[in-house]
Amino acid sequence: MIVALIVSVLAPVSGMAAGFQTGANVPAPALQAQDLSGVPHTLASFRGKVVLLNFWASWCPPCQREMPSMERLRLRMAGRPLEIIALDSAETRDEVSAYLSRMPLGFPVLLDSDGSNTRRWKVFALPSSFLLDAEGRVRYILTGPTEWDEGEALGLVESLLAELPVAGK
Amino acid sequence: MAGIASRWAEHGLRAILLGLLLCAFAAKAALPDYLTFHSEGERRLLWVPSEQGLSEPEHQAAQQLAKQGTEVWLLDLTHAYFLPQLPSSMDVVPQHDLADWLRAALADGKGVTLYAVARATVPVLHAIARLEPAQRARLCVLLMHPNLYAVAEPLAEPGYLDMGDLSGLRVRLLQPRRSAATPWLPGQLAHLALQGAAVSHVMLENLRETYWARETPTEFEVVESRRMAAMLLHEMNAWGCR
Numbered sequence: 548m549i550v551a552l553i554v555s556v557l558a559p560v561s562g563m564a565a566g567f568q569t570g571a572n573v574p575a576p577a578l579q580a581q582d583l584s585g586v587p588h589t590l591a592s593f594r595g596k597v598v599l600l601n602f603w604a605s606w607c608p609p610c611q612r613e614m615p616s617m618e619r620l621r622l623r624m625a626g627r628p629l630e631i632i633a634l635d636s637a638e639t640r641d642e643v644s645a646y647l648s649r650m651p652l653g654f655p656v657l658l659d660s661d662g663s664n665t666r667r668w669k670v671f672a673l674p675s676s677f678l679l680d681a682e683g684r685v686r687y688i689l690t691g692p693t694e695w696d697e698g699e700a701l702g703l704v705e706s707l708l709a710e711l712p713v714a715g716k
Numbered sequence: 717m718a719g720i721a722s723r724w725a726e727h728g729l730r731a732i733l734l735g736l737l738l739c740a741f742a743a744k745a746a747l748p749d750y751l752t753f754h755s756e757g758e759r760r761l762l763w764v765p766s767e768q769g770l771s772e773p774e775h776q777a778a779q780q781l782a783k784q785g786t787e788v789w790l791l792d793l794t795h796a797y798f799l800p801q802l803p804s805s806m807d808v809v810p811q812h813d814l815a816d817w818l819r820a821a822l823a824d825g826k827g828v829t830l831y832a833v834a835r836a837t838v839p840v841l842h843a844i845a846r847l848e849p850a851q852r853a854r855l856c857v858l859l860m861h862p863n864l865y866a867v868a869e870p871l872a873e874p875g876y877l878d879m880g881d882l883s884g885l886r887v888r889l890l891q892p893r894r895s896a897a898t899p900w901l902p903g904q905l906a907h908l909a910l911q912g913a914a915v916s917h918v919m920l921e922n923l924r925e926t927y928w929a930r931e932t933p934t935e936f937e938v939v940e941s942r943r944m945a946a947m948l949l950h951e952m953n954a955w956g957c958r
């Protein structure tokens with residue numbers, strides 16, 4: 548009830564068209580990807596945290612536009628159980644590295660060079676983002692960019708954090 | 717008496733000529749409004765731009781092709797049918813008009829290649845499915861990053877549109893690498909093959925979808941936009957389009 552209230556209050560002041568879809572509350576598909584150093588990552592290592600998983604590519608202008616807001620969200624949420632993961636879709640390590648040299652980011656950037664995660668998550672447009680709750684279920688989906696540190700997007704992140712036990716918030 | 721007969725013959729001839737003229741007009745009226753870039757060569761390229769409409773680089777490429785011996789018929793569906801420049805507009809294009817346009821292009825025996833872009837590929841393929849198998853087999857088709865989806869939602873299996881019978885059709889898919897559709901290329905190819913087409917593809921490196929009409933193109937995209945005519949000729953040859 549409180550969550551619904553927060554969302555309903557925050558959404559109208561965002562100034563954005565509401566673009567989030569409610570997820571089917573289903574377990575997230577598997578994520579198997581490496582970071583730029585070659586370290587493998589899966590979602591299991593983030594269990595117990597709210598996760599923002601963002602599919603993007605360095606050639607995609609809307610992806611580039613929203614990236615700074617994801618970094619601001621990370622700074623704003625420092626110390627809270629939120630994990631932001633940017634999964635680059637179907638590009639090489641060099642292409643991603645070149646972008647990150649211009650746009651340093653403090654959250655994990657993973658590679659999906661063969662597109663297998665993109666296909667598993669059924670991502671057809673970039674950027675596409677998934678908000679997962681601490682149980683690893685897909686709760687909200689957004690196709691297209693947003694400003695992650697304000698409005699509806701921030702409200703949804705806060706609502707998922709609010710579901711956590713007090714110690715985890 | 718001979719004079720009366722002569723006048724009747726003259727009236728008859730005029731009536732026949734008028735009838736032929738009306739028939740010709742009716743036939744032309746059934747075809748969508750398209751641009752022709754004339755050439756005496758043996759090849760004809762039917763160019764159907766995307767739902768975003770015709771761009772200047774495309775117009776220039778059509779002119780270049782005509783100068784190099786490939787006649788171009790250019791059909792901007794949004795312009796021809798006064799449609800908003802949206803993917804959904806392509807769903808209301810009359811398929812029988814397009815099929816008639818294809819038949820008209822095939823009528824004089826020139827080798828015909830059809831090139832369509834993005835969602836405009838959908839009405840084009842539907843029209844091709846309406847052709848007789850022998851007509852279909854004479855067509856060579858290039859599709860630039862086609863959008864053949866009925867459903868494409870996150871976390872859900874993609875659904876493809878039923879194009880009808882494409883048996884005997886040769887389709888080459890041109891896919892810019894820098895596209896969200898790139899990981900889905902195998903699915904698009906498999907769908908076209910399932911509809912009966914013989915398919916191949918080429919990956920266009922370092923390019924984005926509709927790279928010729930980008931607001932902020934890269935230097936490479938600008939260069940490639942200028943050499944679109946050469947690229948199309950290369951792909952026509954690579955795919956054996958005579």
